[in-house]
Amino acid sequence: MSNADTPRVLGDLLTDRLERNAHKIFMRFKEEQITYDELNRYANRCANGFLNLGIGKGDKVSIMLPNQPAFIYLWFGLAKIGAIEVPVNTNYKGEFLRHIVDQSDSRILVIDSQYLDRLERIEKALTKLETVIVVGGMQDDRQDVNRIPRMAYEDFFSSPEDAVDVKVHPWDPISIIYTSGTTGLSKGALGPHNFWIVCAEKMLAYRNGGKDDIFYTFLPLYHFNAQVLTTLTTLVAEAQMVLTDHFSASGFWDDIRRYGATQFNYLAR
Numbered sequence: 001m002s003n004a005d006t007p008r009v010l011g012d013l014l015t016d017r018l019e020r021n022a023h024k025i026f027m028r029f030k031e032e033q034i035t036y037d038e039l040n041r042y043a044n045r046c047a048n049g050f051l052n053l054g055i056g057k058g059d060k061v062s063i064m065l066p067n068q069p070a071f072i073y074l075w076f077g078l079a080k081i082g083a084i085e086v087p088v089n090t091n092y093k094g095e096f097l098r099h100i101v102d103q104s105d106s107r108i109l110v111i112d113s114q115y116l117d118r119l120e121r122i123e124k125a126l127t128k129l130e131t132v133i134v135v136g137g138m139q140d141d142r143q144d145v146n147r148i149p150r151m152a153y154e155d156f157f158s159s160p161e162d163a164v165d166v167k168v169h170p171w172d173p174i175s176i177i178y179t180s181g182t183t184g185l186s187k188g189a190l191g192p193h194n195f196w197i198v199c200a201e202k203m204l205a206y207r208n209g210g211k212d213d214i215f216y217t218f219l220p221l222y223h224f225n226a227q228v229l230t231t232l233t234t235l236v237a238e239a240q241m242v243l244t245d246h247f248s249a250s251g252f253w254d255d256i257r258r259y260g261a262t263q264f265n266y267l268a269r
Helices: 010-021 036-052 069-080 094-103 113-125 193-206 224-237 252-259
Strands: 025-029 032-035 060-064 084-087 106-112 131-135 150-152 173-178 188-192 214-217 240-243
Touching: 010 036, 010 069, 010 193, 010 224, 025 036, 025 069, 025 224, 032 036, 036 069, 060 069, 060 094, 069 084, 094 106, 094 113, 106 113, 113 131, 173 193, 188 193, 193 224, 214 224, 214 252, 224 240
Parallel strands: 025 240, 060 084, 060 106, 084 173, 106 131, 131 150, 214 240
Antiparallel strands: 025 032, 173 188
16 A cells, blocks of 8 residues: 555544454563554544543643553544544653643543552643543542543443444544653644654655564653554554563563564654
């Protein structure tokens, strides 16, 4: 398929790749193997889950998770309904964390339970946030402690797998990626669906990649590198990807051999 035939919207791109690769493995994570069909169905669950919470086209959702498949399901689910993901650096806390969630106008925050203590310290200042979805187990849910209602990811993820009917255009925004903030608080860079797909196409051509490749990354999914140069590049190529949750100098080459990876990003540029 030429670039001219590649869908310019992430949800349409996933549907197109699914038609030819339903049972092919899209992603490996530890002992998990997720096919293109499962990726689509799980993204649909998230899309319907967000719709049930009142999230619609143009709404923003912050995601603060370590590398795991759920991050990609949530991101793709938001893309299917025209909503905008706001990936949050998992190292952030205090004013840096408050700034991203509040300045992006996020209505929902999806957060791993290990970061809840950071949320509690700034929760009173997050006046636009309506719901917190917790991945990895709920903790204290007393309303005198938690001003913002919380929901377990397991409950959210139990939504139907039916396809959603939302018209999304190539120029619609897909994500707000925040800068590293070297001169102050981070600035949000708004990117449309078409831009992200074009970047993946260019990276695929630059790397001479194809559908027989296995793309490997340990870089964080809150970063453009892992999202576009690995995840979307894999989808455009109709290939496979390997996602790991951390870098190990001793285990890196063992991972490459174990998974048979042929392409990998070793530096965040």
